Amino acid sequence: MVGKIQISERVRHAQIENGYCLICGGYGKLSYDHVPPKGAITITKVEQRHIFEMIGTKAHTIKGVKSQNGSKFRTICEKCNSIILGSNDSEVARVNMEITKKNKSILSGF
Numbered sequence: 001m002v003g004k005i006q007i008s009e010r011v012r013h014a015q016i017e018n019g020y021c022l023i024c025g026g027y028g029k030l031s032y033d034h035v036p037p038k039g040a041i042t043i044t045k046v047e048q049r050h051i052f053e054m055i056g057t058k059a060h061t062i063k064g065v066k067s068q069n070g071s072k073f074r075t076i077c078e079k080c081n082s083i084i085l086g087s088n089d090s091e092v093a094r095v096n097m098e099i100t101k102k103n104k105s106i107l108s109g110f
Contacts, residue, residue, distance in 0.1 A: 006062050016074045023080040030074035031081045037089040046071055 020027050047064035048071060076085070 019074070021077040021080055022075045023084055024077065026077055028077055030076060031078040032072040032074055033076050033081050033085065034070055034072045037085075037092050044070065 016030060018028060019030050021030065045066065045068055047066050049062055049064040053059065053062045
């Protein structure tokens, strides 16, 4: 018999609004950062759990946190998200597209 279903501890981390930016260290309002960046992949629905919740005998009793638009975390401030990381999103997307093209080319030969 399956026990009571619990919600992942990830839910507490998804609701954070203020904290210390992991890049500049400043304290304030944190923005959502998509991981990987939106331009690098096609954004789809996801269900997230902490990795330690995925192992062991109770893994099936923990329900993940659902997101309609990919994995996102509030760990950096808006300035760092926009200026430092955001300015590189197009390069991450470009590299991802190149790798995807090469993988498709290689795999189409099989």
